Amino acid sequence: MPDEALLLELLNSAPMVDGVPIDELRGSGAGDWLREHGIPGPPAAAREVRDAVAAVVRGQVPARSLQKFLVDVRQVPAISVDGVAWRVEGARFPARAVLAWAEVQARLRPCENHEECTLFLIDRSKANARRWCSMSTCGNRLKARRHQGRLHD
Ligand SMILES: [Zn+2]
Known part of the structure; x- marks a missing residue:
């Protein structure tokens, strides 16, 4: 490895x-x-x-x-x-x-789902703008929560 x-x-x-x-x-x-x-x-x-x-x-x-x-x-x-x-x-x-x-x-950062996740990620993409350890878990959860937040505003 x-x-x-x-x-x-x-x-x-x-x-x-x-x-x-x-x-x-x-x-x-x-x-x-x-x-x-x-x-x-x-x-x-x-x-x-x-x-x-x-x-x-x-x-x-x-x-x-x-x-x-x-x-x-x-x-x-x-x-x-x-x-x-x-x-x-x-x-x-x-x-x-x-x-x-x-x-x-420069490409290693903590997942932005700070409340629920303590994982890190290495972003290999050209844009180097990845924010979540996994889109399918943390990314979707955060998007859902933000969406809910907007509905309650
Ligand atoms: Zn995460």
Whole structure:
């Protein structure tokens, strides 16, 4: 799985289900969830980076709060007749998630159905104007609610 997709799965591991917040990274299923996604444990470490990136994406804390996950990452130059090629070293899991965030941050945002949904989306469209994790769920629900609101005005 590409790191961006993995990051999205990680961010979306704390959904709301019928109005109840669920956390896949807590409880007995957490180890299985991490193994299925190829993320080394422990769950607490995965939760820490997930919650840190989520807070940045929601605009609650500045991006520099993610710096601590990158302390072991460095670029190493390898010189050849073609010039210098830079290789990233030390980007293991928490760092990989943060680097993936850096790649997609302009297209990664929370679903606009804030009241009922805690999911995130990566918008690949040219317009980059997608607002809902899923049109069929959150998009339709919000449209219906706004429509009802207008009727009662
Ligand atoms: Zn949603």
